[in-house]
Amino acid sequence: MAAPEEFDVVVLGMGPGGEVAASRLIDAGLNVAVVERELIGGECAYWACVPSKTLLRPAEVRSEADRAAGVRGAELDWADASDYRDGMIRHLDDAAQVKGYVDQGATVIKEAGRAVGPGRIRAGDRELAARHIIVATGTVPVVPELDGIDEITAWTNRETYTATTLPRRAIVVGGSAVGVETATFLSRFGVEVTLIHRGGSLLSREEPRVGELALKYLRESGIDVRLNASPHRARRDGEDSVLELESGDDDGASVAADVVVFATGRTPRTGGLGLESLGVELGRKGEVVVNRRCRAADGVWAIGDVTGKLPFTHVAKYQGRIVADAILGRGHEARYEGIPRVVFGIPEIAAVGLTEHDAGRRGLATRSVELDVAAALARPWTYERKPEAHLGLLADTDRRVLLGAWAVGPQAGEWIHYAALAIRAEIPLDVLRDQVAQFPTFHEAYLAALEKLEL
DSSP, X not given: OOOOEEEEEEEEOOSHHHHHHHHHHHHTTOOEEEXXXXXXXXXXXXXXXXXXXXXXXXXXXXXXXXXXXXXXXXXXXXXXXXXXXXXXXXXXXXXXXXXXXXXXXXXXXXXXXEEEETTEEEETTEEEEEEEEEEXXXXXXXXXXXBTGGGSOEEOHHHHHTOSSOOSEEEEEOOSHHHHHHHHHHHHTTOEXXXXXXXXXXXXXXXXXXXXXXXXXHHHTTOEEEOSOEEEEEEEETTXXXXXXESGGGTTOEEEESEEEEOOOEEEOOTTSOGGGGTOOBOTTSOBOOOTTOEEEXXXXXXXXXXXXXXXXXXXXXXXXXXXXXXTTOOOOOOOTTOOEEEOOSSEEEEEEOXXXXXXXXXXXXXXXXXXXXXXXXXXXXXXXXXXXXXXXXXXXXXXXXEEEEEEETTHHHHXXXXXXXXXXXXXXXXXXXXXXXXXXXXXXXXHHHHHOOO
């Protein structure tokens, strides 16, 4: 057998985290090989973040036009929107990305890779040796094992966000961020949507009030939301895909549609990668266990969703920086405080830090406040007619700093970063109260909320 090809670093998986790490290491002059079984850019670039936000934007604009004074006649055009989406996802072609890395001096291998021993990766018929291996293989969708599921038209995010033709009716299973965004996108483009969620509230990892507002806005947009309902069997009835439901008020009921979209979570893609040969430990859900510097074993690092830390593209990119710096001798620990979470619904839903439940489990003394932003500020009224926006803050009464925040309203994903920085930097409440926000902006809501927060 030929001797393995020698590299400083092999990156296994080229989603956002892998790309950040690889690019920084290449720029530093290291000999890098990147191994990707599908498309360079990963799930986010082709089947998730980019196409979903691209398609949610025209629906958002239509909603803004309907609510802004002096605007008439805005209409959605699916053909134009999907054509632009296709350009944004590069028509599922990563040739330009491959060429870009080759031109930078990297070795690009478009094969499924697996570890075959310490410092060794096999990709196709090639064997690679490296001082450092970065595992960035992401996740795969979880689809429940339903009796009869093979009989129906079942989609995940991939089929949904690359569709050329939209169905007339769709069932979305799952009430997390992906389910809420997917239901919003489909409904706004004229699809009759039923959202089924097994829990009693949407977005259950956030404050209950956030779930209440999400439910309110989805139902106001015409989406049939069924809480405390789970599919227990699937079947085909002519052209219809049918789910039979159990639990809650819908026990024994059934729902029919053209497609069923499963937004029921994802699991780390670690199976079949041979990671045990690298001395890597896997957690209870199959995630790669890493330390605060994203080190998984001697000479092995892991970044992104495969670590099970926080399943966000911005976290994967952050971990990519952490690992690249560690390999280059500039190591520092990752910190996960103050990382924002955004659901790109209509309106946007954003949160950061701890919930009251989280804080209670840690034994922290807290006080919270909710602000009706439209009742307190001018900006919502200059932005739209009959505005609705809400901001919630959670403070540590002993240390007098913010612990958490949530916002529901126009562009909430932008103004949540005020709280994100405050939480991460542990800025004292007195300093936040003394900050001067531009008038008129949604950022002014923080001062109004802080003045209501009596400590």
